[in-house]
Amino acid sequence: MDRQNLTLLTDLYELTMMQGYFRNKAQNETVIFDMFYRTNPLESGYAIAAGLEQMIQYVKELHFSDEDIAYLASLNLFESDFLDYLRDFKFSGSIYAIPEGTIIFPREPIIKVIAPIMEAQLVETAILTIINHQSLIATKTSRVCYAAKGDGIMEFGLRRAQGPDAGIYGARAAMIGGCVGTSNVLCGQLFDVPVKGTHAHSWIMSFPDEYTAFKKYSELYPKACILLVDTYDTIKSGVPNAIRVFQEMRAANIPLTFYGIRLDSGDLAYLSKKARKMLDAAGFTDAVISASNDLDEYLIDSLKAQGATITSWGVGTNLITSKDWPAFGGVYKLAAVMDKNGNFIPKIKLSENSEKITNPGNKKIYRIYEKDSGKIKADLICLVDETFTETESLLLFDPLEPWKKTKLKAGTFTLREIMVPVFLDGACVYESPKVMEIRDYCQQELSTLWDETRRLVNPHNVYVDLSSRLYDMKISLLDELSEADS
Numbered sequence: 001m002d003r004q005n006l007t008l009l010t011d012l013y014e015l016t017m018m019q020g021y022f023r024n025k026a027q028n029e030t031v032i033f034d035m036f037y038r039t040n041p042l043e044s045g046y047a048i049a050a051g052l053e054q055m056i057q058y059v060k061e062l063h064f065s066d067e068d069i070a071y072l073a074s075l076n077l078f079e080s081d082f083l084d085y086l087r088d089f090k091f092s093g094s095i096y097a098i099p100e101g102t103i104i105f106p107r108e109p110i111i112k113v114i115a116p117i118m119e120a121q122l123v124e125t126a127i128l129t130i131i132n133h134q135s136l137i138a139t140k141t142s143r144v145c146y147a148a149k150g151d152g153i154m155e156f157g158l159r160r161a162q163g164p165d166a167g168i169y170g171a172r173a174a175m176i177g178g179c180v181g182t183s184n185v186l187c188g189q190l191f192d193v194p195v196k197g198t199h200a201h202s203w204i205m206s207f208p209d210e211y212t213a214f215k216k217y218s219e220l221y222p223k224a225c226i227l228l229v230d231t232y233d234t235i236k237s238g239v240p241n242a243i244r245v246f247q248e249m250r251a252a253n254i255p256l257t258f259y260g261i262r263l264d265s266g267d268l269a270y271l272s273k274k275a276r277k278m279l280d281a282a283g284f285t286d287a288v289i290s291a292s293n294d295l296d297e298y299l300i301d302s303l304k305a306q307g308a309t310i311t312s313w314g315v316g317t318n319l320i321t322s323k324d325w326p327a328f329g330g331v332y333k334l335a336a337v338m339d340k341n342g343n344f345i346p347k348i349k350l351s352e353n354s355e356k357i358t359n360p361g362n363k364k365i366y367r368i369y370e371k372d373s374g375k376i377k378a379d380l381i382c383l384v385d386e387t388f389t390e391t392e393s394l395l396l397f398d399p400l401e402p403w404k405k406t407k408l409k410a411g412t413f414t415l416r417e418i419m420v421p422v423f424l425d426g427a428c429v430y431e432s433p434k435v436m437e438i439r440d441y442c443q444q445e446l447s448t449l450w451d452e453t454r455r456l457v458n459p460h461n462v463y464v465d466l467s468s469r470l471y472d473m474k475i476s477l478l479d480e481l482s483e484a485d486s
Contacts, residue, residue: 045459051134101442141177157320260288276309382467
């Protein structure tokens, strides 16, 4: 796939602000921007970070081509000296990030950009669109996989995705979130992930009868023979014809390594239970029963509760579009500005809504685990020069309701910093793992969540706390702004 120059994948006001900073060079200070989100998507108890690899590629290739400059000049908004500056533009800042596949929670930085404000402003839109989309689909997928209770989930959504990029990168994110394969062949080629699929109803309809269609398919793909049985009548025609083909394969000593049926319509609980009895009675107890048809985590959970005998699920529209929650909600906010002495001066955004008030300063994140269980106890956002150890007691308090406090005794918890450097002074210092490696890491991450946090409805929320210093800084800034307005 040819690399695409995404430099102009930005909102116009990023460029007009850049020209403003260019005109007022004293305002082009080094700043810190944080990307974070405020509410867990899908009414979930967590989210999953995804999209970092594409974001890295975008920053590496950030440059204004002659065609870009000519187009910007045609808008009659930008002066020639600013366009000349853009010709030689190169990102020179530093970026820190939470690695892909990591569990994340509201209000903590997923991406931290430290750069001259012109540069930090330019990358805002692309970072948001990349991280927001892939994090949303990875989170949705993890919920679907949780509902399936260990059954394989195949991503089947390309034809329903909002365009090619959403299909490709959505499938990539779905693999990170836990899918065992995707129908998207280009995604398979680009990211070295398993591609899977069966056949359509049109295959059945193109033959004189259903049995012949099944027979020909089994001859072509004896090692992956999953037959779609609901074209005409699932119980009276489809399953009996599939059994007939499997019997003939067995009689011909063709190994039945991976075989079974797929259901794509009707009452999936009822049909799967009837089909399971028919397959078992014929001696095909290891035949797979897979299903598709507008599935999501809630329907899969319901089918499981009804005793459906489905063990493989193809999930398309509701996964690749996150149909019930179409936007992740990540934002990108200024957190600090460097003064002439090289010190970062914290900045805060006020709002009538308390959850929209930002956390100021140059920050890092500690993940706190309960030592005995290895489960996540809380996340602690603190300033970069703060250090906490497992050999000292740790006091946590809710930043919105600070009278709620928890004291963790020394030796009862473990700590891990979860942000890593990605770019330092313009140079990339991070190598993205392969997608299937990120998937494995994500499964390890999910295992650190309590079951109460993973449940689909009314999950327990993990605490995201501020250190005392950061909390005091935040309150001090709020007090200063309040006094200035009075």
